[in-house]
Amino acid sequence: MKVHVYEKAFLWVGGVMLVLFLGALTYASLAMGIQLPGKVAQLDPAEVRSQPPFSEPGLRQVGENEYEAVVLGQIWSFAPSELRIPLGAKVTFIATSADVIHGLHIEGTRVNVMLIPGQISKVTYTFDEPGEHLMICHEYCGSGHHLMYGKVIVE
């Protein structure tokens, strides 16, 4: 098969570019530790309100400067609707949904995870700057979807 020399060059440049991008992503996820949510555990959404950890949503300290934030998404609010986080805290969000699929996006950070009934979502983030962030449900969850939000205050 004959391929024109310009075309060959173009495809090589494109290929090398894609490999470089993949290299950068590998570096970000392995060396810098930026991880995606993965497999945690399953549960029954009918029982989330009566069983720990989701029976007591909120922030609790688990180590020196380490915290767990238990968040429950439900139509159409977050429990708790406000999280006050000490500056510099490393927070592991443990979250799920009590009903339909919701989203949890803390605007301005990379805390961006789906809350799916029957699944536990887990994501860790260190809050290094003081300020106030919106905590938005960013997945359509019924007629009141645009009313569902909370706040994260780093102080």
Added chain:
Amino acid sequence: MSASVVYDPRPYRLPEGQLRVLTWSMYIAIAAMAAGMAHGLAQALSYGGIDVLQHFPGLKSYYQGLTVHGVANVLVLTFAFSNGFLPLLVSRAVSRPLNGPLLHATFWALLAGVVLTSYAVTSNQASVLYTAYAPLQAHWTYYLGLALVVVSTWLATANMSLTVRAWRREHPGERTPLLAFISVASYAMWVLASIPIAVSFLGFLLPWSLGWIERVDPLFNRTLFWFTGHPIVYAWLLPAYVSWYALIPRQVGGKLVSDTLTRGVFILFLLLSIPTGFHHQYTDPGISTKMKALHALMTFGVFYPSLATAFSVTASLEMGGRARGGGGLLGWIRKLPWGDPSVAAQLLAMLTFVLGGITGLINASYTVNQVVHNTAWIPGHFHMTVGSAVFLTIIGVTYWAVPYLTGKKLWAPKLAALQPWVYSIGLFIFARGLISGGLQGMPRRTFMAQATYTGEGWELAGALTAIGGSIMTVSILMFFLVIGMTWLVGKQGEAPTDIPISEALSPPATAGWTTKLDRLGWWVVAAIVLIVIAYGPFFLTYSMNMVSPGFRIF
């Protein structure tokens, strides 16, 4: 094995009865475009803080309108168009009629599907958006209707395959004509890709909606959705690529660069489009990060045939531009037949798609996805892919297809040639709004005009979205005016009498290994192997968690 190459110069025309069925399929597409567009305007204005929903009779909520917008534009418009367009090209490429009963079955399955889905959506019993994520539960007619739309595409594929097979039997040892091969390959990919959504709808969501089963597993069905949901974008895109590769070179006076490379590109899409769906689920719980990484790699792989397309199609255009007297490094661009509305629409489709492709690669970028996932960035991205590359190509093809099919001259071609410019300018403003809003945390799929929260920079982002969306709407109204007037007052007998099929600069090989490319069956098997590698580990290790009853909260 040696093979001779046949180029049939006689313009074959399908029997009028068959042509009429394909034409009506395209009319369904145009009707869907009208429904989808009207709601699109309301959504763009909502981003700008303007709520016009109360002026839509019968509309219960923003999300009902958003469901209409998505279902009409990306599920009905795209497939109704392709159900007409691809079989038309196949029959012309091999100069044979289609299978009559299958042709009618395709049309009626599509129409029945559209009627059922429309009932569910217009009665506000299916405001679940086009993604239909369980446990939001739609009326059963929604699932059955969309399943019938999918079945219609299967019937169209069977029809095209039978037509090509009959040709191959009569022409042993000859290469399948390129246009027929890439048309069938496009839908063959889709048939394979659509099986998971059929399993989800018919096996779980339909019986659940009817009350036959009480609970379903949300993550499992969501995974089946995206198993189909990524390759579906290629099912929208490949018919546009068919036009760019095989028709546009002829329309601009150039040639298709390489027959073999073109077949190779479509085969790569068949192989790589499907094992990539987890990149829509990067932020989902319950899926291992290793599998997400594998799908990221595959997604970068499927970018490759699009890169090859960018080169090949541009080279065809340059050939055309230079043949028309264009000189210098870029002078050929100006000499392209921009006055031909069909060409102008598709050139702008390609141009806007460059940004669509780049933003798509950003979405697929594993960790970077956490910045943009489910923000307004995402609709900003896909209005520059399906909303431009595909949409403007459908419009561009319609500009020659309606005259070809009806025998009537296109009305006001100058207005028609201006229309895609208006659309593209509107699109850039619109997408600039959504893209910047998304980077500042503005969510997608949200009734912003009545949201109880707002963020920094959202006002400007929303205003740009509303302005851009309004300009896009004006452009689509121009399109409807042109097509409507063509029907009403178009001059009979001054229309193109043939489909613009391009010749290849490097014609198909008649000997050697490349002749084996035509064996689509082998490639389908190879595609299945890749799918098993990409999805096997998830489905083998996943334990079903059927915990969710239906929620009808819209």
